[in-house]
Amino acid sequence: MSIFVEVGKNRLLRMSATDFAPYQNLLARTREIALLDSAARLLEWDQETGMPPRAVDWRAEQLAFFGGRTHRLFTSAEVGDWLKACEDQGFGEGTAAATNVAGWRRKYDRATRVPAALVEEFERAKTHARTAWVEARAHADFRRFQPHLETIFVLSRQLADCWGYASDRYDALLEEYEPGARAADLATLFAALRPALLEILGPAMEKSARTPADLLRGEYPEEQQAAFNREIAAACGFDFEAGRIDTTTHPFCTTLAPGDCRLTTRYDRTNFFVSLYGVLHEAGHGMYEQGLDAAAFGTPAGSAASLGVHESQSRLWENLVGRAPEFWERWLPRATHYFPRLAGRTPAELTAAANRVAPTFIRVEADQVTYDLHIILRFEIERALLAGDLAVADVPAAWNAAFERAFGLKVPDDARGCLQDTHWAVGLVGYFPTYTLGNLNAAQLFTQARKERPEIDAGLRAGQYTPLLAWMREKVHRLGQRHLPPQLLTHATGRPTQADDYIATLRARFG
Ligand code: ZN
Numbered sequence: 001m002s003i004f005v006e007v008g009k010n011r012l013l014r015m016s017a018t019d020f021a022p023y024q025n026l027l028a029r030t031r032e033i034a035l036l037d038s039a040a041r042l043l044e045w046d047q048e049t050g051m052p053p054r055a056v057d058w059r060a061e062q063l064a065f066f067g068g069r070t071h072r073l074f075t076s077a078e079v080g081d082w083l084k085a086c087e088d089q090g091f092g093e094g095t096a097a098a099t100n101v102a103g104w105r106r107k108y109d110r111a112t113r114v115p116a117a118l119v120e121e122f123e124r125a126k127t128h129a130r131t132a133w134v135e136a137r138a139h140a141d142f143r144r145f146q147p148h149l150e151t152i153f154v155l156s157r158q159l160a161d162c163w164g165y166a167s168d169r170y171d172a173l174l175e176e177y178e179p180g181a182r183a184a185d186l187a188t189l190f191a192a193l194r195p196a197l198l199e200i201l202g203p204a205m206e207k208s209a210r211t212p213a214d215l216l217r218g219e220y221p222e223e224q225q226a227a228f229n230r231e232i233a234a235a236c237g238f239d240f241e242a243g244r245i246d247t248t249t250h251p252f253c254t255t256l257a258p259g260d261c262r263l264t265t266r267y268d269r270t271n272f273f274v275s276l277y278g279v280l281h282e283a284g285h286g287m288y289e290q291g292l293d294a295a296a297f298g299t300p301a302g303s304a305a306s307l308g309v310h311e312s313q314s315r316l317w318e319n320l321v322g323r324a325p326e327f328w329e330r331w332l333p334r335a336t337h338y339f340p341r342l343a344g345r346t347p348a349e350l351t352a353a354a355n356r357v358a359p360t361f362i363r364v365e366a367d368q369v370t371y372d373l374h375i376i377l378r379f380e381i382e383r384a385l386l387a388g389d390l391a392v393a394d395v396p397a398a399w400n401a402a403f404e405r406a407f408g409l410k411v412p413d414d415a416r417g418c419l420q421d422t423h424w425a426v427g428l429v430g431y432f433p434t435y436t437l438g439n440l441n442a443a444q445l446f447t448q449a450r451k452e453r454p455e456i457d458a459g460l461r462a463g464q465y466t467p468l469l470a471w472m473r474e475k476v477h478r479l480g481q482r483h484l485p486p487q488l489l490t491h492a493t494g495r496p497t498q499a500d501d502y503i504a505t506l507r508a509r510f511g
Helices: 021-049 053-075 077-089 096-113 116-138 142-163 169-174 183-208 222-236 273-291 307-321 325-338 347-354 371-387 392-407 433-452 455-462 466-475 485-493 500-510
Strands: 004-007 011-014 243-247 253-257 260-265
Touching: 021 053, 021 077, 021 096, 021 253, 021 260, 053 077, 053 096, 053 116, 077 096, 096 142, 116 142, 142 169, 142 371, 142 392, 169 183, 169 371, 183 371, 183 433, 183 500, 222 243, 222 273, 222 325, 243 273, 253 273, 260 273, 273 307, 273 347, 273 466, 307 433, 307 466, 307 485, 325 347, 325 455, 371 392, 371 433, 433 455, 433 466, 433 485, 433 500, 455 466
Parallel strands: 243 260
Antiparallel strands: 004 011, 253 260
16 A cells, blocks of 8 residues: 655645555664664674773673674564565655665565574684684695685575575575675676786786885885875765774774775885775775765664775775875875874875886785786686585685686685685685775776866865865765666766776776
């Protein structure tokens, strides 16, 4: 049953969800969950930034308590009844209510299909796997991690089978991070991307060889780095009245509440690029979070569309804006103000140093051209593992062979090979492709934005980033989860995620 009210002459609009009790119940439940969740996230942020080591046992108990509590609140039977009532009622397409009901339904069906015992078993397995992984990596000894990785993949298969899929088990896991994405489509996308990257790699390395790796090496005081980063993040549009930057070993961005977005970075006193590009990346995530509808906090209408869309915003500011020639033409004088040792350097030198291309074993240190080759390698290995085509015991050999094929380098040990990332150890299987989707989405959105609004290019030259941010706000941020990512990209750019704008961008920069 739908309720219509007259608006103007002949237009009919469905009545808002304001008066519909089941919808209000769902909003109240979501708010309760959001209050608990934001407290849990503050505890997690504290764990990463300042918690003393002996607090870890109690902290783990606290987080497990919050996690279990919110899971039960969301998967209870009355939530299913309220959802069903909302679906029977129907809300106008594109409204926050319709977005919320569709998003809650996706989440509810997935959460209620997994038995609590499996959730608990997976949580325990992850805790042990992470501990074993830290030790295995420190000793570059895969065998210490192998039994745990076997468990992670056994349980990931069970989870996928609970969630369900049409033909590819990988899709069920991918759905957790990138709703609507399919492994087969990603494989097609990556197949087009790989040869293009390899073609760009040769000339890019040649060009990079002209810039010494240590061109800018020197002493850059941490306080000066922090001040410069802050000035740039603020110029890009990160709101420091609603966020802050702290120091951690592993940089991240987390939103604790509406008006409270926390970024972290790490400092290298000899290389200010480490913290600067880290901050630009995380501030990109942060500006997406700050652009979501604060009044809809914790609901699908006020949440990011997917990880692949989230990563598009971080890559946009880090690479497409921050490593472009006009960036250093604008910012070198300010950099020299903070770091007088840069006096005499040219914008072209800074740009060249920021765009150095040289294959490395480590994904997180990879340049723009080889980065996605790291991702494709991981995607293929975890797909083979899930399908049962590759045994966990054979991962190091498969990894090293694939790495040598892709990069022409022999992996010296597993710490610089299959043990380098934490993702599998913490149960994130199917997550890696969202990094490459982020790169492709970033280029596609950026290309379209510049086509539509010429003032964006003028702004990039002048260090005025409002026109670019305004376009992203309108086409991405404020929409929350109104569209699945392929539809979001189609609405914004006319087509779902493709590789061509990204390849064109890399060619223009490196080819
Ligand atoms: Zn990121």
